[in-house]
Amino acid sequence: MMRGNRIFLTCFYWAFVLYVFIPLILMITMGFKDSKFIGFPIRSWTLDWYASVFSNTEILSTFGYSVTIAVLATLISVFVGTWIAVLLEGRKFWGRMVIMGLTVMPALVPGIISAIAFRIYARLLGIEPGMGAIVWSHAVHTVPFVALVVMARLSTLPKSQIEAARDLGADPLIAFVRITLPYLIPAIIGASIFCMLISFDDFVRSFFLGGYEPTLPVLIFAKLRSGMSPEINAIATVALVLTAAIGIWAERFTRRMNKDS
Amino acid sequence: MTDQTPLVRIEGVSKHFGDTVALDNLTLDIARGEFVTFLGPSGCGKSTTLRILGGFERPTSGRVILDGKDVTTQPPEKRQVNMVFQDYALFPHMTVKQNISFGLELKGMDKRGIQRRSDEIMAFLELSAFGDRYPGQLSGGQRQRVALARALAPNPALLLLDEPLGALDAKLRGQVQQELKSIQRRTNKTFFFVTHDQEEALTMSDRIVVMNQGKVEQDGTPEDLYFHPASRFVAEFIGETNLLSGEMRGHEDGAVVMDWFGQTLRGHAPAGAPRTGAPITASVRLEKLGFHAERPATANAVQGKVVGKTFLGSRMAVDLMIEDAQGATLRAFVDAETGQTVGADPVWVGWDSDSMAVLRD
Ligand SMILES: Nc1ncnc2c1ncn2[C@@H]1O[C@H](COP(=O)(O)OP(=O)(O)OP(=O)(O)O)[C@@H](O)[C@H]1O
Ligand SMILES: [Mg+2]
Secondary structure, three states: OHHHHHHHHHHHHHHHHHHHHHHHHHHHHHOOEOOOOOOOOOOOEOOHHHHHHHHOHHHHHHHHHHHHHHHHHHHHHHHHHHHHHHHHOOOOOOOHHHHHHHHHHHHHOOHHHHHHHHHHHHHHHOOOOOHHHHHHHHHHHHHHHHHHHHHHHHOOOOHHHHHHHHHOOOOHHHHHHHHHHHHHHHHHHHHHHHHHHHHHHOOHHHHHHOOOOOOHHHHHHHHHHOOOOHHHHHHHHHHHHHHHHHHHHHHHHHHHHHHHO | OOOOOOOEEEEEEEEEEOOEEEEEEEEEEEOOOOEEEEEOOOOOOHHHHHHHHHOOOOOOEEEEEEOOEEOOOOOHHHOOEEEEOOOOOOOOOOOHHHHHHHHHHHOOOOHHHHHHHHHHHHHHOOOHHHOOOOHHHOOHHHHHHHHHHHHHOOOOOEEEEEOOOOOOOHHHHHHHHHHHHHHHHHHOOEEEEEEOOHHHHHHHOOEEEEEEOOEEEEEEOHHHHHHOOOEHHHHHHOOOEEEEEEEEEEEEOOEEEEEEOOEEEEEEOOOOOOOOOOEEEEEEEHHHOEEEOOOOOOOEEEEEEEEEEEEOOOEEEEEEEEHHHOOEEEEEEEEHHHHHHOOOOOEEEEEOOOOEEEOEO
């Protein structure tokens, strides 16, 4: 009986893994097909699509644009999110739950709704669509993740650490910079990578708030409209490998840092 | 400033947490170079007192005077007081040396001064070999020494220690107790030590302040507290004792005379002597009861029957039933040899009036 269960669970697990990964495997495979048309059978293989992606200045500059947006949005998000976390953690004051709720909200609002809301708001404020608007919307969207991750880490900092620093002559600011901040670094790095990936991946906000220059997902979307070609598979594969590598590295890094202290 | 002024003066300090009264009008002086121990059961306000001295809590009322200056509202970083935390609170991302230098840097000491002082204190506490290690790579005892080194490095006027030995196993604990005491002697610093372990308090302190429910129960030398406890609480909290319930009879030659189930006993008088006829309790330590074949010439003597013996290694605990005192019992420590010979015949036990403390109550 136990044995039967185990076999069933194992089969179920692998079926699930296949279900999740088959589309990805197909996508990657097609990027190496020596033909303009996607689909089986594959008669010959090539790296030409990759060569064309890496020599296409439009694609490269779009990639750079997306990365720039991700980095800027992350910087803002980390600053604001950490600040909120430090303000809220371990303190009791009236309205704490309200602030908490408002902080988490942007993560829960559907992308399309927040994109439209941002679009309207940006017009009201006279902000042109473009990089600034995209960065702003991405930052707002990712602040909750930073705030929650940093708060979780902060709640595990023993109070005696800060007291010891104060005891040895540190005023509250020095204690924060020399004790609290180093303690938060693993959480901040983890949250930053996460924010960057979210921003890099975002389509809806970038689409609604973008100007003439597209971000990578928006460019892929535009290319799709003019017909599917293995070039898109190649772009997507490069993006996939990069994000997966960064994501896995960040996860392991955070885990190691958390274990050390 | 002469050495006569107390280093610390706690003046009528109370601390309330909501409805909880953690400290109730505490007044206490601490002299320079003293090893003072705060002893009491869990929740009696020991940590609260320490935290008020360190500047981590503000008293609800009262004042704290440090070296003649009112520091009641001063934040911790302004006080010449350092603390060894119960969990040590070493900074995990700094090496031993960086931990120790932290307080020196913040004092504005120059690089060479920091180097010299941290080397000196590490050598003093035998930590020189561990300077580049992180706290996570040290044993419990080593961490404890780092915490001590870090607190001593800035040369504080007063060192606060909140149950710093709690995390150590029994053997290491004994060693570190001796070490701490000798460090205190060698540095000639004022140590304010908190523990709920009475043995630890007795072995280490110049002076013990016994706390109970936010109030000072008794304040004195370890010998004082042990042999002349002022209250039932102290008598029972420190060591093992015989409690004798009787009735006050009066005074005679500076001793209190009491009646204990028909036996007249003489004891050490408490500060506020009770009225004649009032019920009183006296405490006499197990090792103060002497065994004799004949009636001894001590102030107190009763005859008893051995009803139980417990072998404790170097000595033996003997339980006696006193027939002349309506079958009341006494427990005594005797050396193992005497313990073996007594048993069959009734024995006489005697004790001085000074070794029996009449308790306040
Ligand atoms: N921050 C706080 N908020 C509310 N009550 C507190 C706080 N700190 C201490 N107390 C209460 O004050 C009383 C004294 O606490 P304190 O920590 O001084 O005890 P203690 O003598 O150090 O005990 P222990 O031996 O368990 O450490 C306790 O009843 C405790 O519950
Ligand atoms: Mg305590």
